[in-house]
Amino acid sequence: MKITRREIIKQLGLGSAALGIGGAVVFGADAPVIPTASSLPAKHGGSADVLVCGGGPAGIAAAYAAAKRGAKVILLERFGRLGGMAVQAMVGPLMGRCQSKIKSEILNKIGGPRIDYMKLDLQYFDLLTEVGVEVWLHAPIVGVIMDGNRLRGVRVYTKSGDLEFFGKTVIDATGDGDVAFMANVPFECGREEDGLVQPMSIMYTISGIDPAKRFHCGSEGEARHRQVNGKSWAQWVTEGQESGELPPTVGVIRLYYGVQPNRNVVNATQVNGVSGLCPRDMTKAEIDGRKQAYAILDFVRKHLPGYENAYIDAMPAVIGVRETRRFEGCARLEKEDCVVGRKFEDAAVFGASFCLDIHNPSGSGQAVGHNQHLQGEAERDRPYDIPYRCLLPKTVDGLLLAGRCISASHVAHSSLRVQQIGMGIGAGAGTAAAEAAAKGILAREVDIRPLQQYL
Numbered sequence: 001m002k003i004t005r006r007e008i009i010k011q012l013g014l015g016s017a018a019l020g021i022g023g024a025v026v027f028g029a030d031a032p033v034i035p036t037a038s039s040l041p042a043k044h045g046g047s048a049d050v051l052v053c054g055g056g057p058a059g060i061a062a063a064y065a066a067a068k069r070g071a072k073v074i075l076l077e078r079f080g081r082l083g084g085m086a087v088q089a090m091v092g093p094l095m096g097r098c099q100s101k102i103k104s105e106i107l108n109k110i111g112g113p114r115i116d117y118m119k120l121d122l123q124y125f126d127l128l129t130e131v132g133v134e135v136w137l138h139a140p141i142v143g144v145i146m147d148g149n150r151l152r153g154v155r156v157y158t159k160s161g162d163l164e165f166f167g168k169t170v171i172d173a174t175g176d177g178d179v180a181f182m183a184n185v186p187f188e189c190g191r192e193e194d195g196l197v198q199p200m201s202i203m204y205t206i207s208g209i210d211p212a213k214r215f216h217c218g219s220e221g222e223a224r225h226r227q228v229n230g231k232s233w234a235q236w237v238t239e240g241q242e243s244g245e246l247p248p249t250v251g252v253i254r255l256y257y258g259v260q261p262n263r264n265v266v267n268a269t270q271v272n273g274v275s276g277l278c279p280r281d282m283t284k285a286e287i288d289g290r291k292q293a294y295a296i297l298d299f300v301r302k303h304l305p306g307y308e309n310a311y312i313d314a315m316p317a318v319i320g321v322r323e324t325r326r327f328e329g330c331a332r333l334e335k336e337d338c339v340v341g342r343k344f345e346d347a348a349v350f351g352a353s354f355c356l357d358i359h360n361p362s363g364s365g366q367a368v369g370h371n372q373h374l375q376g377e378a379e380r381d382r383p384y385d386i387p388y389r390c391l392l393p394k395t396v397d398g399l400l401l402a403g404r405c406i407s408a409s410h411v412a413h414s415s416l417r418v419q420q421i422g423m424g425i426g427a428g429a430g431t432a433a434a435e436a437a438a439k440g441i442l443a444r445e446v447d448i449r450p451l452q453q454y455l
């Protein structure tokens with residue numbers, strides 16, 4: 001059957017059956033020009049009090065918090081599973097601490113911070129739909145709808161034409177801050193001195209381990225103390241780097257316990273000098289990271305007792321990206337705030353704490369320089385607050401930032417980027433956005449102080 005451009009346009013509105021899926025569609029030499037889906041007129045997708053963009057830990061907590069405060073909430077996620085990095089890049093457990101009622105409620109419902117990658121997305125889906133959130137998967141945001149400097153909504157690409165979604169407040173929880181970027185909010189990226197960002201990593205799991213000999217190494221410090229056949233694990237890895245058995249950027253092989261008894265989660269690959277905003281870099285990172293995973297597998301099979309028959313049993317859909325854009329907000333969280341444990345009157349998150357976890361942007365292991373006394377181990381922070389102003393973009397109204405893209409320095413970001421703190425930030429954004437909708441005001445006009453009791 002030959003089809004014409006006009007027929008395609010007519011049929012695009014009618015679903016897959018009308019497009020001949022299941023029967024062959026043959027194009028002749030005079031094949032018609034097929035319109036791209038985005039060139040078709042956009043249709044209305046939905047309107048909400050709070051439109052959450054991105055279904056990672058920050059977006060989930062934002063949607064949950066807003067819905068619990070009575071707002072009509074729509075959540076848009078580009079991929080087929082909720083959970084963000086944890087599900088798409090097999091990143092876990094859910095690390096970091098903060099005093100957040102919403103975060104604790106979510107952790108209780110999903111069984112705590114040690115997650116099961118296979119079912120976490122379904123747990124998140126149930127959690128959100130129970131409080132009435134309308135979830136759209138396979139809904140990548142490709143544009144914004146602006147009214148001057150006020151963000152009104154977003155455009156979502158679908159294979160049958162764009163859809164427009166509107167929100168009284170839009171929450172950008174896309175990790176990379178795609179919405180804020182498209183709305184022209186100024187941003188920074190990477191270290192102040194050279195713009196380099198933290199490396200990317202493929203995390204994966206291995207099975208086939210002798211359960212009696214399962215090995216654990218959670219950090220650089222632990223690697224220096226854990227002995228394997230008369231040498232520290234750190235020494236084995238350094239020698240592996242020197243001999244070329246391991247890639248030069250693999251300076252530590254962290255082997256975590258997963259939820260299953262015969263498994264390890266491997267956090268060791270490291271791809272440096274690549275940007276999560278560039279598909280050419282992402283292609284390189286995906287391929288290099290996966291090749292590194294196999295080199296590490298060969299290494300543990302050879303040198304770790306009980307791992308002779310180990311094999312990779314799961315690789316993630318996408319490589320893990322630690323750091324991209326950080327947007328200009330009404331305040332910027334600094335390293336000093338984290339180190340001294342600063343408190344803020346307009347706290348959206350209370351008592352956040354992890355460590356200043358900078359995987360070396362220009363070499364292997366932990367970043368050198370931010371605390372040389374720690375011999376490559378991450379410097380500790382003290383429980384600090386995150387001000388609401390860090391979630392408020394300076395130049396655009398109708399928008400709140402949540403998760404790793406909020407306004408912070410490179411070093412402060414290295415602490416707040418973990419998932420439990422991301423949930424705390426999302427809870428703050430969702431609660432404020434619901435209040436803005438209830439009062440008919442802008443997120444910028446919300447006084448967060450009376451709302452802190454719910455956070």
Ligand SMILES: Cc1cc2nc3c(=O)[nH]c(=O)nc-3n(C[C@H](O)[C@H](O)[C@H](O)COP(=O)(O)OP(=O)(O)OC[C@H]3O[C@@H](n4cnc5c(N)ncnc54)[C@H](O)[C@@H]3O)c2cc1C
Binds near residue numbers: 079173174176200402
């Ligand atoms: C290798 C690695 C290891 C890590 N280890 C840990 C760890 O052990 N524990 C821990 O707690 N944290 C860890 N982190 C950090 C943590 O995973 C992330 O910083 C955290 O997930 C960020 O949360 P987020 O909600 O801001 O973004 P994300 O988790 O990235 O979620 C953003 C969501 O938005 C969606 N999205 C993006 N763009 C669009 C778009 N245009 N349209 C629609 N949807 C979009 C994405 O698909 C995704 O679902 C690690 C990170 C990496 C990369």
